[in-house]
């Protein structure tokens with residue numbers, strides 16, 4: 001095996017196992033009952049609730065997203081990442097604006113073996129201008145679309161529209177599974193949503209036993225919906241025993257995971273679970289996560305309906321925009337401090 005720059009090398013305990021365990025038990029949930037103009041059937045709601053509780057991850061099939069749109073965003077992404085580096089750098093991300101192309105992101109302060117292109121779902125988004133708690137200034141952040149590539153932008157936007165519809169359907173099911181009204185996790189949180197989409201491109205890696213495509217992490221947002229191509233790479237930490245489980249690609253499925261915000265809203269009933277992406281020495285891999293994020297001014301705290309004297313709030317309220325601004329800073333630079341986590345707000 002070849003050499004890689006030391007910045008990519010994971011500490012021993014976080015390196016991938018040579019023979020990963022392939023998951024056959026991450027729940028696959030059929031959403032076809034949602035096609036009928038009726039309330040979702042209770043067994044579907046219970047299936048979603050069970051998956052959120054036991055795994056924090058599940059896959060959905062018959063989700064209603066046209067396969068044509070998924071194929072278009074995948075081929076547009078492949079074309080983009082195949083461009084010469086100087087072309088990609090024309091839309092390079094910088095310290096002030098986290099959108100665009102970037103190839104040196106760090107997760108937990110180790111460099112990821114990947115290239116990414118990020119864009120906001122609502123363009124421009126309004127965001128705190130800094131992570132400093134007392135700085136009340138806001139900025140507008142705009143997407144950086146590659147010039148002269150209208151098909152790329154169109155493919156990204158069309159697929160994202162479908163992701164948004166699917167995300168809100170899933171939020172209704174999750175709310176019902178928590179015994180809440182179906183719009184409880186939607187109303188009031190997304191008027192100025194800060195959701196984003198990432199195109200992840202993992203080139204073949206000469207030392208896949210030392211590096212990771214994305215280091216272990218939990219997602220900070222409400223929920224994530226991920227499309228992966230036919231090359232396996234996503235590993236999920238199984239809650240029962242802490243083993244890393246490789247999620248077998250299914251071209252008809254999207255992979256959904258609960259983010260930190262649902263963990264806080266549900267007061268730990270549904271946990272946000274660690275995951276990572278492994279790379280391989282032969283094949284490139286593509287994945288496309290859609291991260292559903294609320295308005296920047298949202299205060300995240302356990303929902304009052306889900307706490308009581310026996311189950312008191314386990315988290316202090318935190319401001320989403322400031323939380324995210326702090327995290328973005330750590331993802332851009334290798335910092336000597338741990339990235340901000342919801343555990344910092346645990347009571």
Ligand SMILES: O=C(O)CCC(=O)C(=O)O
Pocket residue numbers: 198200214226228233234235275276277286287289
């Ligand atoms: O590529 C994958 O399967 C996982 C991607 C991911 O977790 C991320 O981009 O945050």
